[in-house]
Amino acid sequence: MKMILVSILLFGGLFFFSVGTIGLLRFDDVFTRAHGAAKCDTLGAVFSLLALVVYNGFGFTSFKLIMVIVFLWITNPTATHLITRAEFNRRKHEKN
Template identity: 50%
Template sequence: MIIDGIIILLLLGSAFFFLVGTVGLIRMPDAFCRMHATTKCDTLGAGLALLAIIAYRGFSIVSIKLLIILVFIWVTNPTSAHIIAKAAYKQRKVDIDK
């Protein structure tokens, strides 16, 4: 019963952060604000969803694989956002100079 409550809370938190990220993607004015809203919410939303699946499945080899995926997401999502922001900044700088 307690595990079910934790799973529900994790899934509700995941859905909330995905929703906030989607609203941020639609409502923010430029690429930098959109990227900030989506990367933060995607990382947290995916993390909570994967933690809910781990709690549902219990400790097994699948849980270990999901933890590896979770760590991979935590490392690659902010890194890719930084690289995209850097490219967008350089593109904006070139556009302004013209």
């Protein structure tokens, strides 16, 4: 049962990483690329790390992995927001 859940989480992470990569290659605008990459990157990493948590069982290592998940959950959208805001400001100043 444990290995089935680990496999589902790993394939979920692989799916989101793949969709994010396709989004980076397919979308033509910086903003849509950033949106696709940020959402899929965060979910892919979270699912992959949750698979490690389930595989290792709940202990100190799992606690550290959960802290990494929380850190990723906060920093990935924030970094994407800053990158897209910088691009928006760059385009705004180019027009002037």
